[in-house]
Amino acid sequence: MAPGRRERLTRARVVDAAMTLADDGGLDGLSMRRLAEHLGVVPMALYRHVADKHELLDAMIDRVFAELTDPVDPDWARALRARAQSMRGALTRHPWAIGRMETGTPGPANLAHHNAVMGCLRAGARLPFWDAVHASSLLDSYVYGFALQDRTLAGDIPAEAARRREVVVADGPAALDAYPYLVEVADQLGRHGYDFAQEFEIGLDLVLDAIRGLRPVGETAVEGAGGPASREPGPAGG
Amino acid sequence: MAPGRRERLTRARVVDAAMTLADDGGLDGLSMRRLAEHLGVVPMALYRHVADKHELLDAMIDRVFAELTDPVDPDWARALRARAQSMRGALTRHPWAIGRMETGTPGPANLAHHNAVMGCLRAGARLPFWDAVHASSLLDSYVYGFALQDRTLAGDIPAEAARRREVVVADGPAALDAYPYLVEVADQLGRHGYDFAQEFEIGLDLVLDAIRGLRPVGETAVEGAGGPASREPGPAGG
DNA sequence: CCGAGTTGTGTACGGCGTACACCTGTCGCG
DNA sequence: CGCGACAGGTGTACGCCGTACACAACTCGG
Known part of the structure; x- marks a missing residue:
C-alpha cells in the first residue's frame, strides 16, 4: 500500500x-x-x-444551513420564496436536522442565512425593524413547522390515511362518528393523494402575502432603507 | 405498613x-x-x-394533546385562536414534546384535536374541503414552528443576543460587517427585550387573517356546511 | 384456604459515549 | 541521514442505557 x-x-x-x-x-x-x-x-x-457527539451534531446542523442557496433575485419576495424552498429541500434531505436547527451554538452558515433573510426584509421589502422581526419569525416558523409535519407523514399518504382510519376504528365502534372530519380527511387523502411540495407552496404564498401586508401601502422608497436603522420601540418589555 | x-x-x-x-x-x-x-x-x-420506552413516549405525547382546551366559542376564528394558544402553552410547558407531536401512532386526544380543528374550518368557517386542509396545514405549521424556535431561545433574550454577538465577533474581526442585520437584531433585542407570547400573537393574527382570506367573500351560508362533504378534486395526484 | 394470575424483582447482555494511557507514523531540523 | 517532538490513531475500561428472561410475592375469586 x-x-x-x-x-x-x-x-x-x-x-x-x-x-x-x-x-x-x-x-x-x-x-x-x-x-x-x-x-x-x-x-x-x-x-x-x-470534541464530543454534541459538537458533531452542531457541525452537522451548520452543514445543513450551508446547503441553502443564496439567491440574488432583486425581488425580495421571490428571494424569500427561494430561500424558504431551499430550506424545505434541505430539511427534507436531512429530516434529522429539524428538531435542532435552532439549538446549540449557531454556526457561520446559520448566521449568514438569518442575516440574509433580515436583509431581504429590511433592505428589500423596506420593512421597519420590528415588522421585519415579525415577518422573519412568521416565515421561519412556517418553514420549520411544515418540515416537522412533512417529516413524519412523508411516506405513502394513502396508506397512512388508511392506517389512521384503522386507528380510529380500533378506538371503538362509535369512533367513526366521533371524528367525522378526520374520516373525511382520511377518505379524501386516500382518494386523491397529497402533494407536500404543493401544499408547502400554498402556505408559503399565504405567508408571503401576509408579509406583503405589513408594508405600508404606497410606500415608495428612500429613508434608511439601505441599511439597518431602528425606527420604533420594541414590541414589549421582555 | x-x-x-x-x-x-x-x-x-x-x-x-x-x-x-x-x-x-x-x-x-x-x-x-x-x-x-x-x-x-x-x-x-x-x-x-x-411495552417499551417508545410506547411510553407516545403516551406522553397524547397527554400533551389532552391538555389542550376545547373552546366552545361560536366564532370559528376565536376558537382557532384559543386552540393555537393552548397548544403553544402546552408546548411551552412540555418542550420535549415538540419534535414528536406528529410522530408515532396518534392517540385519541391527538385525533380529537385535529378533528376539532377541521370542524372549525369546515363547519365554522365554511371552507371547502381543500381550503380547510390548507388552512389546517398552515396553522399547525405556524404553531409547531413557533414553539420549536421558542423552545431554544426561551431563556434570557438580552443575554442571548449578547452571546450571539460574541459568536459573530469570534468569527473574525470583519464579521460585524459581514452580518449587519444580525448585529441590528442583537442590539435591538438586547435593548428592548423580546416577548415571545406577543410575537406569537402577531404571527397568529397574520395566519388567521390569511385563513379568512380563503373564504369566498360575501359567502353567506347553507350547502353542505353542517358536515363533511367533498366538493373538489385534490391538490395534486400525490 | 388454595390455586391462578397479576405485579414487582434480580440478573444479565449488548450497545452507548467517552476518559485515559499508550503506541505510531510524519515531519522539521541538526 | 537521524532523531526528537507531536499530532493522530488505538486499546482498555467505566458507568450509563434499554430490555429479555426466569423467578418471587402479592391479590383475589372460588
Whole structure:
C-alpha cells in the first residue's frame, strides 16, 4: 500500500460520514461507534476531530444551513420564496436536522442565512425593524413547522390515511362518528393523494402575502432603507 | 405498613412521572432507570405497564394533546385562536414534546384535536374541503414552528443576543460587517427585550387573517356546511 | 384456604459515549 | 541521514442505557 494506505481522518470527513449515516437511519442510527466503523477507524479516533457527539451534531446542523442557496433575485419576495424552498429541500434531505436547527451554538452558515433573510426584509421589502422581526419569525416558523409535519407523514399518504382510519376504528365502534372530519380527511387523502411540495407552496404564498401586508401601502422608497436603522420601540418589555 | 405499603404502580402513574422527569431535564434526562427510581421501583417493573420506552413516549405525547382546551366559542376564528394558544402553552410547558407531536401512532386526544380543528374550518368557517386542509396545514405549521424556535431561545433574550454577538465577533474581526442585520437584531433585542407570547400573537393574527382570506367573500351560508362533504378534486395526484 | 394470575424483582447482555494511557507514523531540523 | 517532538490513531475500561428472561410475592375469586 502506497503512502497513507488509508485516507487520513479529517473533521470534514467525520461530519460528512455522520450526515450520511443520519440521512439513512436517523439520529438514532448515528452512534460514534458506528460512525467510526463506517470510517474504518476505532471509535476514539473521532475525538481527535470533534470534541464530543454534541459538537458533531452542531457541525452537522451548520452543514445543513450551508446547503441553502443564496439567491440574488432583486425581488425580495421571490428571494424569500427561494430561500424558504431551499430550506424545505434541505430539511427534507436531512429530516434529522429539524428538531435542532435552532439549538446549540449557531454556526457561520446559520448566521449568514438569518442575516440574509433580515436583509431581504429590511433592505428589500423596506420593512421597519420590528415588522421585519415579525415577518422573519412568521416565515421561519412556517418553514420549520411544515418540515416537522412533512417529516413524519412523508411516506405513502394513502396508506397512512388508511392506517389512521384503522386507528380510529380500533378506538371503538362509535369512533367513526366521533371524528367525522378526520374520516373525511382520511377518505379524501386516500382518494386523491397529497402533494407536500404543493401544499408547502400554498402556505408559503399565504405567508408571503401576509408579509406583503405589513408594508405600508404606497410606500415608495428612500429613508434608511439601505441599511439597518431602528425606527420604533420594541414590541414589549421582555 | 397497612395493606399495600406502597401505592400500586399504574400506567397513569408511570406516564405522569415520566412527564415530570421530562419537564425538568428534557428527554435526555428521562431514562427508564431514573423513572423507576423516581417511582421507588425496579426498572423492569415499568415494563408491566408500558411495552417499551417508545410506547411510553407516545403516551406522553397524547397527554400533551389532552391538555389542550376545547373552546366552545361560536366564532370559528376565536376558537382557532384559543386552540393555537393552548397548544403553544402546552408546548411551552412540555418542550420535549415538540419534535414528536406528529410522530408515532396518534392517540385519541391527538385525533380529537385535529378533528376539532377541521370542524372549525369546515363547519365554522365554511371552507371547502381543500381550503380547510390548507388552512389546517398552515396553522399547525405556524404553531409547531413557533414553539420549536421558542423552545431554544426561551431563556434570557438580552443575554442571548449578547452571546450571539460574541459568536459573530469570534468569527473574525470583519464579521460585524459581514452580518449587519444580525448585529441590528442583537442590539435591538438586547435593548428592548423580546416577548415571545406577543410575537406569537402577531404571527397568529397574520395566519388567521390569511385563513379568512380563503373564504369566498360575501359567502353567506347553507350547502353542505353542517358536515363533511367533498366538493373538489385534490391538490395534486400525490 | 388454595390455586391462578397479576405485579414487582434480580440478573444479565449488548450497545452507548467517552476518559485515559499508550503506541505510531510524519515531519522539521541538526 | 537521524532523531526528537507531536499530532493522530488505538486499546482498555467505566458507568450509563434499554430490555429479555426466569423467578418471587402479592391479590383475589372460588
